[in-house]
Amino acid sequence: MATVIALVRNAFRVSPGAVLASSVASIVAAMLAVLVPILVGRAVGGAPDAVRGGPHPGYLLLLAILLVALLAGNLINLVGNSSAALTEGRLEQDSDLRIGWALSRHPELSSVDHPDVASRLQQIRPRLWEIRMATRLLLGPAISQLPALIGSAITLAVMLAWWAPLPLLATYAVAAEVTRRSILAQFDVFTGQTDAQKHAQYAFEQGMGKAAKEIRIFGLSDYLRRRAWDFSTTAYRPYWAMRRRKARSLVALSAVRVGVAVVVAAYAGWRAQSGTLSLTAFATALPVVLTMANSDAWMFAQLQRGISPLQWLNRLAPADQFDRAAPELSSAVSSRARLAERSPSAAEPAVATPAEAAPQIVFDEVSFGYPTSNKMILKDFSLELPAGAATALVGVNGAGKSTLVKLLTGGYLPSRGRILIDGQDLAGFDEQQRAAWQRRIAPITQDFLRLPLRAGDNVELGSGRAWSGRIDGPSPDITAELEQIATRAGIDDLIAKLPDGWATPLDKSLPGGRDLSGGEWQRIGLARALRAVDSGARLLILDEPAAALDVESEARLVDSYLDITRRLTSLIISHRFSVVRPVPIICVLERGRIVERGSHQELMTIPGGRYRTLFTLQASRYLAAVDQQEVSSR
Numbered sequence: 001m002a003t004v005i006a007l008v009r010n011a012f013r014v015s016p017g018a019v020l021a022s023s024v025a026s027i028v029a030a031m032l033a034v035l036v037p038i039l040v041g042r043a044v045g046g047a048p049d050a051v052r053g054g055p056h057p058g059y060l061l062l063l064a065i066l067l068v069a070l071l072a073g074n075l076i077n078l079v080g081n082s083s084a085a086l087t088e089g090r091l092e093q094d095s096d097l098r099i100g101w102a103l104s105r106h107p108e109l110s111s112v113d114h115p116d117v118a119s120r121l122q123q124i125r126p127r128l129w130e131i132r133m134a135t136r137l138l139l140g141p142a143i144s145q146l147p148a149l150i151g152s153a154i155t156l157a158v159m160l161a162w163w164a165p166l167p168l169l170a171t172y173a174v175a176a177e178v179t180r181r182s183i184l185a186q187f188d189v190f191t192g193q194t195d196a197q198k199h200a201q202y203a204f205e206q207g208m209g210k211a212a213k214e215i216r217i218f219g220l221s222d223y224l225r226r227r228a229w230d231f232s233t234t235a236y237r238p239y240w241a242m243r244r245r246k247a248r249s250l251v252a253l254s255a256v257r258v259g260v261a262v263v264v265a266a267y268a269g270w271r272a273q274s275g276t277l278s279l280t281a282f283a284t285a286l287p288v289v290l291t292m293a294n295s296d297a298w299m300f301a302q303l304q305r306g307i308s309p310l311q312w313l314n315r316l317a318p319a320d321q322f323d324r325a326a327p328e329l330s331s332a333v334s335s336r337a338r339l340a341e342r343s344p345s346a347a348e349p350a351v352a353t354p355a356e357a358a359p360q361i362v363f364d365e366v367s368f369g370y371p372t373s374n375k376m377i378l379k380d381f382s383l384e385l386p387a388g389a390a391t392a393l394v395g396v397n398g399a400g401k402s403t404l405v406k407l408l409t410g411g412y413l414p415s416r417g418r419i420l421i422d423g424q425d426l427a428g429f430d431e432q433q434r435a436a437w438q439r440r441i442a443p444i445t446q447d448f449l450r451l452p453l454r455a456g457d458n459v460e461l462g463s464g465r466a467w468s469g470r471i472d473g474p475s476p477d478i479t480a481e482l483e484q485i486a487t488r489a490g491i492d493d494l495i496a497k498l499p500d501g502w503a504t505p506l507d508k509s510l511p512g513g514r515d516l517s518g519g520e521w522q523r524i525g526l527a528r529a530l531r532a533v534d535s536g537a538r539l540l541i542l543d544e545p546a547a548a549l550d551v552e553s554e555a556r557l558v559d560s561y562l563d564i565t566r567r568l569t570s571l572i573i574s575h576r577f578s579v580v581r582p583v584p585i586i587c588v589l590e591r592g593r594i595v596e597r598g599s600h601q602e603l604m605t606i607p608g609g610r611y612r613t614l615f616t617l618q619a620s621r622y623l624a625a626v627d628q629q630e631v632s633s634r
């Protein structure tokens with residue numbers, strides 16, 4: 001019963017009208033399932049008299065009612081199916097929007113970064129259709145089946161014998177219970193096989209995803225295919241074995257149900273033959289026996305399948321919280337037209353006020369380790385990013401530079417110590433304050449966004465909204481602003497080369513679209529960060545901004561860097577010493593601590609210093625390459 005209530009509540013929330021319509025249709029269908037055999041019985045029973053004496057008006061009326069009942073059955077089916085399809089569509093949209101909302105609502109990354117969340121999402125997401133399937137069954141056949149069974153049983157008891165429906169009901173109940181157990185056992189087998197399923201799916205997807213090129217070059221396709229096959233066989237083998245076992249018992253049960261129906265029908269035939277059962281009663285009893293014997297016994301078990309994905313969805317994205325926090329999305333589910341008019345991107349973003357000053361940031365004895373590991377990445381880490389000044393951070397791979405960015409942007413909170421923003425502890429910010437803090441940041445992260453949108457949108461998103469407020473909206477006349485950013489970010493030549501300029505989609509699978517190279521994407525990322533600065537962001541974070549740039553573009557970035565970061569607090573992270581060299585404050589991060597701090601000139605004077613060693617190592621390799629080139633050109 002709890003399952004039924006949960007499914008109905010969930011469906012009624014998104015589609016009350018359609019839920020009512022399907023429920024009414026199902027109840028009417030149940031009434032017709034009882035009424036039609038009674039009418040058929042009367043029509044058959046009255047047929048001999050009608051043939052002998054000609055059809056009298058009462059008989060014709062009966063036939064007319066039977067005809068209307070049969071036609072009404074078709075109409076009711078149509079209403080029920082259309083309403084159920086509408087409800088299903090809305091449920092699908094609702095669950096997608098709720099998952100999207102739940103995973104993106106927190107400013108912290110920990111809610112999505114945790115392997116448990118990813119694994120659960122991968123496991124349950126493909127099962128969301130079971131909520132829809134269970135709801136459809138509930139609102140359709142499940143509602144009509146019980147009243148139809150009870151009505152048929154009463155009809156049979158009255159028309160044939162009081163005990164006649166009992167064996168039919170008893171075999172139905174046994175079949176329903178056995179099917180329920182069998183279906184639930186299938187889940188258990190699958191739930192226990194998720195690791196094998198995950199491996200199989202991963203191996204299958206690799207050959208088609210981003211790694212497809214390397215997979216082919218390394219000749220790994222066969223290896224991946226075998227791996228996908230082996231893992232999927234491992235995942236399915238226990239399932240097949242269980243299905244074989246269960247299939248035998250289900251076939252035996254079906255045979256018993258058919259046998260019972262044949263015995264009851266034969267008893268009716270014997271009584272009609274011996275003259276103790278009227279033709280009307282006999283003609284009514286036969287279709288009733290058929291209805292009862294054919295009642296699907298698996299339906300109620302299927303209802304239960306919907307409950308575990310629904311419980312998961314309700315835990316991840318409680319419906320009442322979603323309705324309160326995102327009324328625009330929530331109401332859009334029940335009105336497709338409104339959703340189409342107003343895409344989610346049109347939601348007003350919290351853009352920082354342009355007047356806001358550049359922040360001062362202090363890491364005060366910060367220690368941090370990821371929740372999934374015992375290792376401390378930062379230990380008693382202290383650093384000041386002075387307001388309105390540029391600071392650079394260098395360090396070897398895995399030193400914790402990107403982790404620092406995640407902490408600074410409020411994606412994670414320190415395990416110990418404080419991060420002070422203008423003297424205020426970031427850990428004390430509520431969700432709204434943390435989101436507002438994130439709007440004051442213009443980032444280029446190592447895995448920067450590459451959205452399959454128009455070039456203009458990819459840059460304009462830095463302002464917190466899509467071009468024109470709608471991803472697919474008309475191009476507004478903001479070209480002057482974008483042109484100015486393009487010059488600063490060095491993408492003016494790139495935009496000029498695109499067939500439709502700013503309006504060119506950056507994905508070659510879209511009409512008129514183009515693909516960009518890694519370095520071109522990185523320059524688009526820089527332009528987006530600059531757009532964010534123009535919209536009020538005052539902390540610029542550039543994490544390896546030159547990783548994909550050619551020498552010329554890198555030189556352009558370095559030359560313009562101090563100009564770009566003027567009046568901003570900025571943090572630039574790079575392995576390339578040529579990139580950090582002009583920055584007035586350079587910090588060297590090692591084993592989770594700042595071990596050196598100063599300008600390039602100051603750091604180069606420290607004998608045996610870490611910066612000096614690494615800089616000399618990198619510079620000497622370039623010089624050796626230049627020498628080599630000169631020798632060979634002579």
Ligand SMILES: Nc1ncnc2c1ncn2[C@@H]1O[C@H](COP(=O)(O)OP(=O)(O)OP(=O)(O)O)[C@@H](O)[C@H]1O
Nearest residue numbers: 113370372373377396397398399400401402403404
């Ligand atoms: N989500 C995560 N969960 C657990 N450990 C992580 C996570 N992200 C990073 N780490 C670990 O934290 C350490 C620091 O990683 P981080 O990415 O901050 O280094 P980095 O200095 O930016 O390295 P690189 O120069 O290679 O980009 C590494 O040992 C890494 O394995």
